[in-house]
Amino acid sequence: MSHRLVVVGAGYAGLLAAKRLARKLRRSDVTVTLVNASDRFVERVRLHQLAAGQRWAGPSLRQQLSGTSVQLVVGRVTAIDATGRTVCMDVAPGAIGYDTLVYAVGSRARLGDVPGAAEHAYAVADLEQATRLRHRVTEMASGGTVAVVGGGLTGLETASELAESHPELRVRLFTGADGVGSGLAPRAQTHLLRALDRLDVSVHPKTVVAAVREDGLDTRDGAPFAADAVVWSTGFRAPELARAAGFATDESGRMLVDATLRSVSHPEVYAVGDAAAGVSVSGAPSRMSCQAALPMGRGVADVVAARLTGRAPGPVRIGYTFTNISLGRRDGVVQFTHADDRPRRFVLTGRAAAAFKETVVRSTVRSGPRGESGRNESDS
Ligand SMILES: Cc1cc2nc3c(=O)[nH]c(=O)nc-3n(C[C@H](O)[C@H](O)[C@H](O)COP(=O)(O)OP(=O)(O)OC[C@H]3O[C@@H](n4cnc5c(N)ncnc54)[C@H](O)[C@@H]3O)c2cc1C
Incomplete structure (x- = not known):
């Protein structure tokens, strides 16, 4: 029987992880299934624009996955049975088993x-x-x-x-x-x-x-x-699924993981993005952000692919380069940071910052979750 790898959540981290895993494990006996509540990729970083009345149409996940071997299931995971290694869903077939689970459900x-x-x-x-x-x-x-x-x-x-x-x-x-x-x-x-x-x-x-x-x-x-x-915009917390399943979590409901993004309580489970309390380069828990979600999505694919092919993975590096804030469509602030997230003195403001942010947001969809095709140093 093939190894069943299930990714729950097709946001910035989960979609990138699923695509990269499918590519890295294409010659092995591993099936990659991606379960997501919607059939669209939701660009959360644009949701304030949507709320303000601007047009937004999330790209189709099927299109983003075309040409890959990832099997998409559109449905909501309602519970995880950690003992039976099963995710329960609100759509047919009702439940699917996993040998390895990547938990990428984001935050609210x-x-x-x-x-x-x-x-x-x-x-x-x-x-x-x-x-x-x-x-x-x-x-x-x-x-x-x-x-x-x-x-x-x-x-x-x-x-x-x-x-x-x-x-x-x-x-x-x-x-x-x-x-x-x-x-x-x-x-x-x-x-x-x-x-x-x-x-x-x-x-x-x-x-x-x-x-x-x-x-x-x-x-x-x-x-x-x-x-x-x-x-209400006082910050985010992770869904209750992980805590309810008995996985070790922090007070925000984020799964506690080691430096390879593996659950500290359940070794067959990994967590990425907002739903994971990853360890960033400063030693502090990762900040809920795309900046952390993308390296985690990439990193978990490298780690899981390495373990499934008998190699020892290295730690996943979660560092920061800037914080981007849009102030409407024509103004913004880009705060450049050290890798440990401390602010540098250099700050970009005004139209240049707005244009910078727009470029980053577009390229995140293009070269991140959608266009996963590049290789990095740890690629096999
Ligand atoms: C308005 C706004 C602006 C932001 N701006 C920035 C910014 O400028 N820079 C930045 O770095 N970050 C920004 N963020 C934060 C950023 O969007 C998140 O950190 C990022 O989306 C986390 O990615 P993720 O993959 O962990 O989760 P998500 O992108 O939230 O994806 C999670 C996925 O899991 C799915 N899911 C959840 N529960 C279930 C379930 N039970 N079953 C099946 N599927 C499920 C969801 O439908 C979703 O597709 C912003 C957030 C908001 C809301």
């Missing part, structure tokens, strides 16, 4: 953070949520208020994009205790604040939101704030 909004967020808040973390927000802002009357909660990268991008695409709405940004763009160099933060001001986004600095209501939010100091939509 942290809607459990405060009371009322799960019931009343909008988000941009996944396609369904971003589409819901898109419909909400489209139906809002002129002068309506959108409150974006979270001063990190997704909150900044969402507030800017909504403000630029919907100048008829009032956009407010509640930054939480960390403020705007914490961790970036002072020049980047200054540019962010100027851009928000230009786009007429009202910033509520260091204001912590304690609850979300149907008609607004409450701040921690007790002040109620009326809003027609509250967008």
Whole structure:
């Protein structure tokens, strides 16, 4: 019987991993099956654009997999039976067995953070949520208020994009205790604040939101704030599947893995992307980002292919080069970083940064998940 390799999740990490595994193991007795909830590749990094009303059509996964031996199953994995080595799905045949599992299910909004967020808040973390927000802002009357909660990268991008695409709405940004763009160099933060001001986004600095209501939010100091939509952008957490299956996870639900991305509790299981707590070059857990997801997707293919062909794999290197923030379509900030994610002094701003980001996003789809064909030093 052939070795059954199952990848769950066809995002940046999972799609790249599946294609690379199929190519590397094409002469072996290994079948690669990719299970994904949708038949499209969802470019999550564009979901704030979708929410703001811009056109987006995710590329077809079947097209992206054409010419490979990867078998695509479009369906949602509802549970993983770690003892029986089976993933259960909401589509026929209901379950498939695995000998090796690559867990690549990404992440979602942290809607459990405060009371009322799960019931009343909008988000941009996944396609369904971003589409819901898109419909909400489209139906809002002129002068309506959108409150974006979270001063990190997704909150900044969402507030800017909504403000630029919907100048008829009032956009407010509640930054939480960390403020705007914490961790970036002072020049980047200054540019962010100027851009928000230009786009007429009202910033509520260091204001912590304690609850979300149907008609607004409450701040921690007790002040109620009326809003027609509250967008929750305080960061991501991984789905519960791994924890429910009994795999070792961290407090965000991310699978705990070693330097080869192998589960520390289940050696036949690997995890990549946002769903994995990989070890980055600084020794800290990997940041939920494409920057970490892509080397993990590539790396896990190299590691698994090596082990299945009797070779010892090396560690997967997860390092960073820059952080990209779009501020609408014509402005942005690119913060260049050391490999350990510390900001360098060099920062790109304005149109040049917007163009840089657009190029990176396009080439990620072209040369990353879709165009996996290149070889790297560790290729066999
Ligand atoms: C608005 C926004 C902007 C962003 N901008 C940037 C940026 O500029 N730079 C950056 O580095 N990062 C950015 N990110 C973060 C980046 O999108 C994620 O880190 C990246 O998508 C993680 O890739 P992944 O492969 O781990 O997961 P994902 O891309 O989320 O893919 C996971 C896949 O698994 C599928 N899936 C999930 N659960 C199941 C299930 N139970 N069964 C079957 N399939 C399932 C999903 O449908 C999806 O296809 C942004 C995120 C958002 C939301």
